[in-house]
Amino acid sequence: MLWRVRTTLPDRPGSLAVLAEHCGRAGVNILGLQIFPGVEAVTDELVLSTPQGWGASGTAHLVERAGGRNVVVQPCTEAALTDQPTRYVQAARAILASPMSFPDVVARLFDAEADPVDPDGPPQDVMEMTVGEVQVQVRRTASFTATEHARGAAMADLVSDVLQRTRAESAIAVTAGRRMGGGATPEHVVDGGSVSAVVDGVVVGLATVQDPLAEDPSTRPVVLRVDPAWQRRGIGTRLLVDAARLAHTLGADEIVLTTRADNQAVLPMVLAAGMRGRIRMAADVLTVRVAVRELRPLTS
Structure with missing residues (x-):
């Protein structure tokens, strides 16, 4: 069984030797070692191979007997041995x-x-x-x-x-390349809880501020779409800013955008908007939360 072990050892000569001695007597093999220096103590990450039947608690107890503190033990695979x-x-x-x-x-x-x-x-x-x-x-x-x-x-x-x-x-x-349709500048129209980007009477982008989340009434989801033919021209960034201001007008403290984890446009868009956000990725879903409390309100 392979275990990834994190522990803090005293920063003095022989600390690792004591741990190695305890492992050797118990038939535990040290297969990998990373050392993270500190001022008063050293954090070591080890990959240990234990005899059949060993569990996390037994492995932790072994390291603690050797002087280790703050011991965290997790099972791992041979991938942990990668350089x-x-x-x-x-x-x-x-x-x-x-x-x-x-x-x-x-x-x-x-x-x-x-x-x-x-x-x-x-x-x-x-x-x-x-x-x-x-x-x-x-x-x-x-x-x-x-x-x-x-x-x-x-x-x-x-x-x-x-x-x-x-x-x-x-x-x-x-x-x-003058990619803005020969110089056309979108008009941004606010209608209730949405902001649209309109060119020559055609909607090329739309951001909709939805109802507050049931579990957090101060947060409103935002759904944002830009016509593929009009992407990478700053329209999404402008719509995001306007939607954030509109959400603030509607009483929100924060907006949340949810999209596919492989959506390459979201992070550059948030950065270009100059707004503070928190981004998380879980499985195939990317979630971005942006605070809107300090933005100027947006009205129609």
Whole structure:
């Protein structure tokens, strides 16, 4: 049986030797080791192979007898033995290919979860990363080390750079090709709980502020659609801003957008809007929450 073990050991010579001695006497093999330095203590992550019949509690007890504190034990597979620098390179390549996959990729990288915590489950540590003005959170039972926080921030900076470059290239393409229908500028029309982008009498984009959530009356879902022929021209960004202001007018503190996890347009759109948001990915669903309390109201 393979176990991924996180523990804090005293930062003094011989701490790892004591742990290795206890493992050897118990017939437990140390197959992998990562060390995260600290000021007064060191966090170690080990992959242990235990004899048949061992459980998480027995493995934790072994490490505690060797001086380990804050022990967290989870079952794992041979994938945990993958070279760590290789994992980070692969994660960076995946993010470069699809920046919207950032929450899912970084959650796997840190053996964490990107979806909200179960309120009835064990307490979890949260690592928050910022891409532009968008906050991405991942969580797990084992505490994140300062080293992992630094690595997460570096990954978030990578995504910000990629999206900024993509936005700049898109802006150049739009200017050079005059993609706005020969210079046509959409008119934005507010009608009740919706905002539409209209060109020559034709609706090319629509954002609808829906009724408040039953479980959270201060939050309103927003459904946003842009005609494929008119995408990548800033229409979605303008509609998002207008819908957020309209939701504030209707009494909301926050809006929520839900879409497919592979939707490549959402994160750049939120970043371009300059609004603070929180993004989460769970299974095949991407959820973005944006605070609207500080926006100017929008009326028809």
